[in-house]
Amino acid sequence: MSKVLVLNASYEPLNLTSWRRAVILILKGKAEQLEYSEKLLYTELPLPTVIRLRYYVRVPYKEIPLTRRNILERDDHTCQYCAYRGDNLTLDHVVPRSRGGRETWDNLVAACVRCNVNKGNRTPEEAKMPLRSLPRRPYSSLHFEIARYVKSGRNQEWKKYAIGL
Ligand SMILES: [Zn+2]
Numbered sequence: 001m002s003k004v005l006v007l008n009a010s011y012e013p014l015n016l017t018s019w020r021r022a023v024i025l026i027l028k029g030k031a032e033q034l035e036y037s038e039k040l041l042y043t044e045l046p047l048p049t050v051i052r053l054r055y056y057v058r059v060p061y062k063e064i065p066l067t068r069r070n071i072l073e074r075d076d077h078t079c080q081y082c083a084y085r086g087d088n089l090t091l092d093h094v095v096p097r098s099r100g101g102r103e104t105w106d107n108l109v110a111a112c113v114r115c116n117v118n119k120g121n122r123t124p125e126e127a128k129m130p131l132r133s134l135p136r137r138p139y140s141s142l143h144f145e146i147a148r149y150v151k152s153g154r155n156q157e158w159k160k161y162a163i164g165l
Helices: 019-027 068-074 113-119 141-151 156-161
Strands: 004-007 013-017 031-042 045-053 089-093 108-112
Touching: 004 019, 004 156, 013 019, 013 141, 019 031, 019 045, 045 156, 068 089, 068 108, 068 141, 089 113, 108 113, 141 156
Parallel strands: 004 045
Antiparallel strands: 004 013, 031 045, 089 108
16 A cells, blocks of 8 residues: 655655554544545545644654665666666766765766766866766655655655655
8 A cells, every 4th residue: 555645734744654544643633635546545535645734743854874875766776977777887976086075965976887987087077977967965864765756656746745856
């Protein structure tokens, strides 16, 4: 069964939950239903896909770890120089390490072996290899997860509730 996106009272994404839990929150009056699927749970109750809490929940910021896997996922397993998509990807330092480039979200991108070798010890400008998109830190683990669902073609209605998708 598909997941339900829970929004805070402020409309910011809060977490993902099961439809069971979402329905309980709605029936208890703790949340309102914003989006629902075509499927009906009961005759009078469509299956929720996005709900919004009627009260505000304070959440501590959770940092998303900078890992090879997370960078490849952020870049959709696509070379950020030539758009090759596949498993055989490396991580490229946009500003090369030898020139002070750091291991950060905005300096690491997915690159195929060929592009990584071609670019060598140069910046994208010097190599005349423009980046397809500007690398940056994902907003949160939840945004990351929402993006994964949306990219896979599921839950398109979540898109308007997440920043930067
Ligand atoms: Zn490439």
